[in-house]
Amino acid sequence: MTERITVWLTPPGPNPWKVVLVLEELGVPYVIQSFKFDDVKKPPFININPNGRVPAIVDPNTNLTLWESGAIIQYLEEEYDKEKKLTCDSMQERQLLNQWLHFQMSGQGPYYGQCGWFNVLHPEKVPSAIERYTREVHRVLGVLYGVLQGKDWLVGGKCTFADLAFLPWNARLDSVLLTPPGEDPLTPYPNVQAWHQRMLARDSWKKVISTRDKLMDDQGLQPNGMPKGITNMKEYEEYMEKQATEQP
Incomplete structure (x- = not known):
C-alpha cells in the first residue's frame, strides 16, 4: 500500500499548489504540513530544504x-503516473511537456512573482x-496565446502536468496585475482564458x-x-521581528 507523501508548504504562494494539484489528479495519497511563512528559514523546514523555499516533499x-x-x-x-494520466506516449511529446514545465518555472512564475511584488508588496x-x-507578464x-491557437491543450490534445503547472499563478493574475474588480485580465487572450x-x-x-482557502x-x-x-513587506518584516522578540 502506498504511504502518504508529506507536502511541506506555506499556503499563500502558488508553487506548492502545483504539486498538490498533480497529487490530486494522480490519486496519490498525501498529507499537507502547513506552516507560517515566518518559519521558512527555521528548523524543522530548513533541515528539509536548505534553500528555505516551499514546497518540499518527503516520500x-x-x-x-x-x-x-x-x-x-x-x-x-x-514514479506515480504509470497510466500516463498527465503525460503522453511519444518521446517527442514528453520532451515538449518538459519544455513547457520549464517555461512555467523560468518565465511565468518569476515574472508573475516580481510583478506582484512591485505592485503589491514592495x-x-x-x-x-x-x-x-x-510587460513580461503580458x-x-x-x-x-500563440501556441494555443486552434487547440485546447499545450501538448498531445489532453490536459497534462504541463498545463496544470500554469494554473495556480494564472488564478492569481488579477491580484498580480491589480486588475479592477469585475474585469478578467485574460480577456485580451481568449484562447488562454478558455484554457x-x-x-x-x-x-x-x-x-x-x-484546502488553500x-x-x-x-x-x-x-x-x-x-x-x-x-499592507506591505516592510510592515510584515517589522511584524515578524516583533513576534520573534515576544516569544519566550
Whole structure:
C-alpha cells in the first residue's frame, strides 16, 4: 500500500499548489504540513530544504526528500503516473511537456512573482520595475496565446502536468496585475482564458483551492499572503521581528 507523501508548504504562494494539484489528479495519497511563512528559514523546514523555499516533499515510499516544484512534478510523473494520466506516449511529446514545465518555472512564475511584488508588496512604488514586469507578464501570456491557437491543450490534445503547472499563478493574475474588480485580465487572450477556465472547472482544482482557502483562514492571512492588517513587506518584516522578540 502506498504511504502518504508529506507536502511541506506555506499556503499563500502558488508553487506548492502545483504539486498538490498533480497529487490530486494522480490519486496519490498525501498529507499537507502547513506552516507560517515566518518559519521558512527555521528548523524543522530548513533541515528539509536548505534553500528555505516551499514546497518540499518527503516520500516514505522511496525514502526521498525533494524540493523545487518542477523537480517534484517530474518525480511524481516518473514514479506515480504509470497510466500516463498527465503525460503522453511519444518521446517527442514528453520532451515538449518538459519544455513547457520549464517555461512555467523560468518565465511565468518569476515574472508573475516580481510583478506582484512591485505592485503589491514592495514598500515603495518603483514605476520602472512595475512597467518591466507587467510587460513580461503580458509577453508570457502572448506566448501561450500563440501556441494555443486552434487547440485546447499545450501538448498531445489532453490536459497534462504541463498545463496544470500554469494554473495556480494564472488564478492569481488579477491580484498580480491589480486588475479592477469585475474585469478578467485574460480577456485580451481568449484562447488562454478558455484554457484556464477548463482547468478551473476540474474537481482536483476545486478541492485544492478549498484546502488553500481554509489554511489561509487558519493563519489569518489576506489573499496576498500578508497577515490581516499588514499592507506591505516592510510592515510584515517589522511584524515578524516583533513576534520573534515576544516569544519566550
